[in-house]
Amino acid sequence: QSVLTQPPSASGTPGQRVTISCSGSSSNIGDNYVYWYQHLPGTAPKLLIYRNNQRPSGVPDRFSGSKSGTSASLAISGLRSEDEADYYCASWDDSLNGRVVFGGGTKLTVL
């Protein structure tokens, strides 16, 4: 049971826009930044979004992040086949002496 809640799966066709939600609480998302990672099996996770909505250099602007209250979301527009991966949200959590918490991950399928 992950501290942050994500849907286990999402899907879309090429060119579509999909969103992935991430729900938390006042001790994590409500009071801290949200980060998003893309993870392809057998590879290292890749940072997609930091500080709620900032993209690192090299990440296409098709990826965008937002946060409102204790929830956040990742949007992917102009969906491409190479976007098929697992997506994780993360945040700092102020409880239990402080820790990084992840969502359970969302498997994105490009149909």
Add this chain to the structure above:
Amino acid sequence: QVHLVQSGAEVKKPGSSVKVSCKASGGTFSNSAINWVRQAPGQGLEWMGYIIPVLGTAHYAQKFQDRVTLSADKSTGIAHMHMTGLRAEDTAVYYCARGYCSSTSCREFDRWGQGTLVTVSS
């Protein structure tokens, strides 16, 4: 540009210990933190803790604080994760990841190692 290179796969018996290394290639740790994250088969990512090599300070997730020791040598640019009392459920891919952490939060993890598979089996 800094790359994190981890040691190879390990197979361990229940009750034994494992030490996984993470080397900063092409640079140093500078003032960053090295975090450790694991992924068990079919499961999501789980944060274990971090160490700030330049300070030698570590912070652990409560779940791991009795069995895991993080260490780092800033002169060699190598960090280690040492876990004792291994159980079957510790079978996972273990990642090191660079972030910037303080006592009150950690920021994004912008560099990740390639992962080290640790298999615990009798």
